[in-house]
Amino acid sequence: MDTLERIELLDGVCRLFPEMGFKSKKDLATLLELELKSITALDGFFPYGQGRTKAIAPYQIYHVLAANTPIAGFQSLMLGLLLGSFNAIQCPKPIKKPMLQFISSLPQKLRDKVALYEEFNRQAFDQSDCIVVFGQQKTIEHFKSLTPTTKRFIGHGHKVSLIWLGAIEEIDKEKIALAAHDISLYSQLGCLSPQTIVVEGNSAREKIESFCQVLSDSLRENRDRHPASLDIEALAEIKNRRDCAKALGWPLWGNSLLEPNPWTVILRKTPRFEPTCGYRTIYVDLVEITKLKDWLHPIKGMLSTIGVFNKTPENIVSIFIEAGATRFCPVGLMQQPTAFWHHDGRNRLEEMVRWVDWEQ
Numbered sequence: 001m002d003t004l005e006r007i008e009l010l011d012g013v014c015r016l017f018p019e020m021g022f023k024s025k026k027d028l029a030t031l032l033e034l035e036l037k038s039i040t041a042l043d044g045f046f047p048y049g050q051g052r053t054k055a056i057a058p059y060q061i062y063h064v065l066a067a068n069t070p071i072a073g074f075q076s077l078m079l080g081l082l083l084g085s086f087n088a089i090q091c092p093k094p095i096k097k098p099m100l101q102f103i104s105s106l107p108q109k110l111r112d113k114v115a116l117y118e119e120f121n122r123q124a125f126d127q128s129d130c131i132v133v134f135g136q137q138k139t140i141e142h143f144k145s146l147t148p149t150t151k152r153f154i155g156h157g158h159k160v161s162l163i164w165l166g167a168i169e170e171i172d173k174e175k176i177a178l179a180a181h182d183i184s185l186y187s188q189l190g191c192l193s194p195q196t197i198v199v200e201g202n203s204a205r206e207k208i209e210s211f212c213q214v215l216s217d218s219l220r221e222n223r224d225r226h227p228a229s230l231d232i233e234a235l236a237e238i239k240n241r242r243d244c245a246k247a248l249g250w251p252l253w254g255n256s257l258l259e260p261n262p263w264t265v266i267l268r269k270t271p272r273f274e275p276t277c278g279y280r281t282i283y284v285d286l287v288e289i290t291k292l293k294d295w296l297h298p299i300k301g302m303l304s305t306i307g308v309f310n311k312t313p314e315n316i317v318s319i320f321i322e323a324g325a326t327r328f329c330p331v332g333l334m335q336q337p338t339a340f341w342h343h344d345g346r347n348r349l350e351e352m353v354r355w356v357d358w359e360q
Helices: 003-016 025-036 071-083 093-104 122-127 137-146 173-188 205-222 232-248 289-299 314-322
Strands: 046-048 051-056 060-064 086-090 114-117 130-134 152-156 160-166 194-200 252-254 264-268 281-287 303-308 327-330 354-358
Touching: 003 025, 003 071, 025 071, 060 071, 060 122, 071 086, 071 093, 071 130, 086 122, 093 114, 130 137, 137 152, 160 314, 173 194, 173 205, 173 281, 194 205, 205 252, 205 264, 205 281, 232 252, 232 264, 232 281, 281 289, 289 314
Parallel strands: 060 086, 060 130, 086 114, 130 152, 160 194, 160 303, 194 281, 264 281, 303 327
Antiparallel strands: 046 051, 051 354, 252 264
């Protein structure tokens, strides 16, 4: 099966799962051209510099998925199939159902290139020449220690995303609703889920509190669009954050934890970034621009996406990039990167393949 045939077979899958970022086969072809320099780079040698080159896909990829959201699993499998590799998937129970739905949507020719395991499968791992791991840092380090240096290892560890609002000059209800959408998707547990909204510390208090109220209203309106059933542990986490906020005198907006799909907005001022528990619990952090670099220090190297309300000053952009940010986008699109984004700042297809050169 050559690349063009695989692209044709994957076209329908793109349309069934637009949340992956791939809208159609055109996006798949464009990704190949962007990263591998030729749509047929996997099928034969093509001109490169003074000679020719060819991309070699992994024979088998072992994917270790995280339990927080299935989207990364969809994307990773999609890329493996696009390359023509066999894909062994270690899938945790919380995302097994959506992964099975995704696999069942594949044409039979592609479905034959997938095997799914609930637990670590040593034989499949040893047979794979490329290992892709999603998870916490300790998970990344564990599987990296098992991987010989002769095999390709790709790790995607825990990342943090946030929203930059800056100075509040007006209350833009439409953009606040878009921010609420970003917060609500996937129970706010993904690496692209905003954990906080950063506001310039010298903004007028009245406008800050008005912003928080409108955000709370938007989260209330959003709760039925993105329902999530929370267990006792999740509710306890939310209650703990609320109790802490009250004890510290931080203003808080939210509904009863006895209601379905609770949301929480907490206004605070802390010297350093502190994470949320997720589950639609968002902090609005007051940060002075002169102290933003220090405030970001705990997550330096862990930043992923910065959602922005308006045009962001270059000095602020530079601070976020220095802290490790790899993506900026308008609010409302944080959870929906394009097909061509650099995951963790890296080309996704290119780091899976190896190259063979033919010199003249």
